[in-house]
Amino acid sequence: MALKSLSKNLFKLFESKYSQSIFLFKLFEWHLLYKMSTLNDRVRTIAYLAGMDRLVRETSIGTNRWRTVLYNKDVRISTEELEELGKLFPRYRWWIVSGEVAPEIGQTSPDYDEANRNLGNQNAG
Structure with a gap:
């Protein structure tokens, strides 16, 4: 029920042409609450992003x-994996650990970065 209500509210924000930053914030709020709720999920997301070759080549983990x-x-994620992924993706450290973004200090998430790239690709007008 909460998910359905939130998706309707997001649609209303989009339809009423609120600022893109408000819509983006609400979208990430939904994403964090319903999709990436655990540290394990976030670690796996970043590991997939890096790819097996890079993980093996650039970390001390086999x-x-x-x-x-x-x-x-x-399987439980160890602090070793957290540390190694933090070295590979320093801009995602806070998000991996907390599930939150803090763009004002350069701490984002893969989805946040993608959404910002997509906003930049839109035509003005």
Whole structure:
């Protein structure tokens, strides 16, 4: 019920042509509440973004462990994986740990960055 209500509210924001930043904020609020609610989900998102080759090449963690992290949803994420992903993607550190973005200090999320790129690609007018 809450999800249906939130999606209707997001649609109303879009339809009424509120500023893009308000719409973007509400969209991320929904995303954080309903899609990326756990640290494990966020770690796996960043690991997928990096790709297996980069993970193995640029971290001290081996192929078997990264494969386990990526494909076994029951495995617990260790602080070692958190630290290594934080080194690879420093701009996502806060989001990985907290699920929150703080763009004013350069801490965003992959979805936040993508949405900003998409907003920049829209024609004015």
